[in-house]
Amino acid sequence: MVSLPGHFFHMVGFYMPDKTMFLADCISSRETLEKYGVSFIYDVGAYLETLDMVEGMEADMFVPAHAEAAADIRELVQYNRDKVKEIAGKILAVCSEPLNFEKILQKVFQEYGLIMNFAQYVLVGSTVRSYLSWLKDMGKLTATFQENMLLWQVI
Numbered sequence: 001m002v003s004l005p006g007h008f009f010h011m012v013g014f015y016m017p018d019k020t021m022f023l024a025d026c027i028s029s030r031e032t033l034e035k036y037g038v039s040f041i042y043d044v045g046a047y048l049e050t051l052d053m054v055e056g057m058e059a060d061m062f063v064p065a066h067a068e069a070a071a072d073i074r075e076l077v078q079y080n081r082d083k084v085k086e087i088a089g090k091i092l093a094v095c096s097e098p099l100n101f102e103k104i105l106q107k108v109f110q111e112y113g114l115i116m117n118f119a120q121y122v123l124v125g126s127t128v129r130s131y132l133s134w135l136k137d138m139g140k141l142t143a144t145f146q147e148n149m150l151l152w153q154v155i
Contacts, residue, residue: 004054006047007040021059026050027076029067033083037112040123044084044134051081091131095141098151104128 002013004026014022026047028039041047054062055077062073070076087108094107105128109116114124132152135141142155 004050006043006045006050008042015059019058019060021057021062023054023062023064023073025065026054027062027064027067027073027080029064029076030079032066033080037114038087038108038124038127039083041084041127041130044088044130045137048081048084051077051084088131088135091128091135092140092154095152095154098144098146098153100149100151101125101129101132104132104152 002015002021004011004013004024007025011024011026013024013026016022033039055074057073061069061071063069064073064076067076090108090111091104094104094111099107105121105125108114108124108128109120114120132141132143136143136152140155141152143150143152145151
């Protein structure tokens with residue numbers, strides 16, 4: 001059993017005796033990432049560390065839950081990493097002026113052509129909050145309170 005944190009709580013993969021690595025949901029296909037624009041991540045930093053770990057794994061076959069099985073997973077790992085960087089870049093661009101979470105979320109939905117409903121609000125909203133927290137921890141965003149409202153802005 002291998003811990004694969006970041007995408008979802010307590011996610012694990014399994015390395016089998018025949019050198020097959022089952023990766024659960026830690027890697028998504030290009031099609032899935034393009035279709036949904038912003039995939040759920042609860043801890044961006046941990047997710048990026050998981051991608052680094054998976055990229056360095058040795059196995060004869062990798063079996064992700066949301067992509068085709070492959071003998072070489074590195075290109076898909078890089079695509080997932082690039083998608084995280086793309087989303088982070090878009091959030092930073094949105095935060096060039098002080099904005100509250102709801103406005104940031106609205107702009108992310110507009111940027112990716114997403115349609116707001118309760119399920120998307122929860123999933124994408126949670127993910128955007130994870131990005132905001134991670135970007136703040138990385139020293140790229142600041143969070144301040146003005147008139148009893150939390151505002152995010154690029155440093």
